[in-house]
Amino acid sequence: MSDPRTVAVLGAGSWGSAFARVLGLSTSPEPARASEIVMWSRRAEVAEAITERHENPEYLPGITLPTCVRAVTDAAEAVRGAGVVVVAVPAQHVRETLRTVCADLAPDAVVVSLVKGLERGTDARMSQVCAEELGLSPDRFAVVSGPNLALEIARGEPTATVVASASRATAERIAALTAGRTFRPYTNTDVVGVEIGGVVKNVIALAVGICDGQGLGDNSKASVITRGLAETTRLAVALGGDPATMAGLAGLGDLVATCASPLSRNRTAGRHIGTGLSAEEAVAAMSQTAEGIKSVSAIVHAARAHGVEMPISELMDRVVAGDVAVDRLAELLLARDLKSEGRTA
Numbered sequence: 001m002s003d004p005r006t007v008a009v010l011g012a013g014s015w016g017s018a019f020a021r022v023l024g025l026s027t028s029p030e031p032a033r034a035s036e037i038v039m040w041s042r043r044a045e046v047a048e049a050i051t052e053r054h055e056n057p058e059y060l061p062g063i064t065l066p067t068c069v070r071a072v073t074d075a076a077e078a079v080r081g082a083g084v085v086v087v088a089v090p091a092q093h094v095r096e097t098l099r100t101v102c103a104d105l106a107p108d109a110v111v112v113s114l115v116k117g118l119e120r121g122t123d124a125r126m127s128q129v130c131a132e133e134l135g136l137s138p139d140r141f142a143v144v145s146g147p148n149l150a151l152e153i154a155r156g157e158p159t160a161t162v163v164a165s166a167s168r169a170t171a172e173r174i175a176a177l178t179a180g181r182t183f184r185p186y187t188n189t190d191v192v193g194v195e196i197g198g199v200v201k202n203v204i205a206l207a208v209g210i211c212d213g214q215g216l217g218d219n220s221k222a223s224v225i226t227r228g229l230a231e232t233t234r235l236a237v238a239l240g241g242d243p244a245t246m247a248g249l250a251g252l253g254d255l256v257a258t259c260a261s262p263l264s265r266n267r268t269a270g271r272h273i274g275t276g277l278s279a280e281e282a283v284a285a286m287s288q289t290a291e292g293i294k295s296v297s298a299i300v301h302a303a304r305a306h307g308v309e310m311p312i313s314e315l316m317d318r319v320v321a322g323d324v325a326v327d328r329l330a331e332l333l334l335a336r337d338l339k340s341e342g343r344t345a
């Protein structure tokens with residue numbers, strides 16, 4: 001059995017570290033908040049800085065982590081005895097990471113995904129990857145997603161988020177674990193909708209970044225954002241999600257935050273592409289994860305399999321593959337198949 005107040009965080013990048021800080025600063029009454037947070041970092045110097053100096057200078061320079069946060073370099077050690085295991089590594093590495101901890105996961109542990117990507121090759125959402133690799137029942141899984149730029153949260157700026165689980169009790173438990181003076185979790189049971197909102201907004205932010213790189217103004221960006229929300233909603237509904245989720249924090253909220261913020265890695269990657277870099281060069285120019293570039297092929301594949309039209313994602317897939325010349329990007333962003341006329345967006 002596990003200790004419900006010990007939380008493991010797999011991944012010591014920007015969101016894993018900021019989330020560990022959120023957990024450590026929860027103002028929920030005991031025993032709803034965590035007493036110990038054990039992060040897993042692949043690099044010994046990062047683990048040492050977190051444990052000894054209470055900071056992660058590479059990802060969150062100048063931010064102090066609570067003293068109840070420490071880090072280890074062995075993922076299995078991090079999860080041993082933990083009542084809650086938070087997954088905060090890039091989507092394409094979630095499956096291999098889970099395989100290294102599966103044998104050490106407590107049979108009653110709840111797994112929480114912070115990850116906003118689909119797995120290439122399987123089109124799997126992270127709830128599906130966790131269920132497959134860890135044999136989790138739906139009540140032992142939750143996803144946290146919303147307008148949650150890690151650096152703003154680490155600085156203590158107020159934000160809201162969504163905790164979704166098939167089990168309302170699990171969602172409420174994870175919400176209590178995170179709730180604090182500047183972090184306000186809402187709960188729902190729409191795991192599919194919350195996951196898809198977080199995944200597709202990265203691709204729409206790529207397109208908005210391209211608008212920036214091309215010197216386009218706010219009409220173009222608002223059109224891309226609005227049409228982007230429409231195609232996100234179509235995919236979410238086709239996969240069993242609730243359209244109402246897309247009007248909330250995990251849909252529109254995250255889309256607006258990511259598309260508007262210069263902190264967004266996906267928007268930044270798009271801006272690089274819009275000025276003429278290839279997707280590979282854009283990734284190389286940044287040190288952090290841009291999930292939209294990695295996930296777009298799986299999104300498009302899933303959409304086609306379900307007969308869902310996603311014109312912006314289709315274009316971003318071609319852009320990432322290097323199939324579209326930069327001087328055609330502006331014209332193609334809002335291009336539209338005439339047979340789609342009459343639909344709302």
Ligand SMILES: NC(=O)C1=CN([C@@H]2O[C@H](COP(=O)(O)OP(=O)(O)OC[C@H]3O[C@@H](n4cnc5c(N)ncnc54)[C@H](O)[C@@H]3O)[C@@H](O)[C@H]2O)C=CC1
Nearest residue numbers: 012013014015016088089093115116148149150288289291
């Ligand atoms: N940074 C943010 O503002 C937010 C990020 N997210 C999502 O959280 C997830 C993690 O993103 P970030 O923390 O931002 O990424 P990051 O790029 O800041 O850090 C990624 C972490 O994963 C580790 N990692 C990289 N490759 C790995 C591999 N092959 N195996 C295991 N670990 C590996 C890195 O060492 C690092 O600790 C992504 O899905 C992202 O979309 C969600 C909300 C906010």
Ligand SMILES: O=C(CO)COP(=O)(O)O
Nearest residue numbers: 146147148149264265266
């Ligand atoms: O998910 C995020 C904000 O909610 C972070 O977006 P980026 O990954 O584009 O930085």
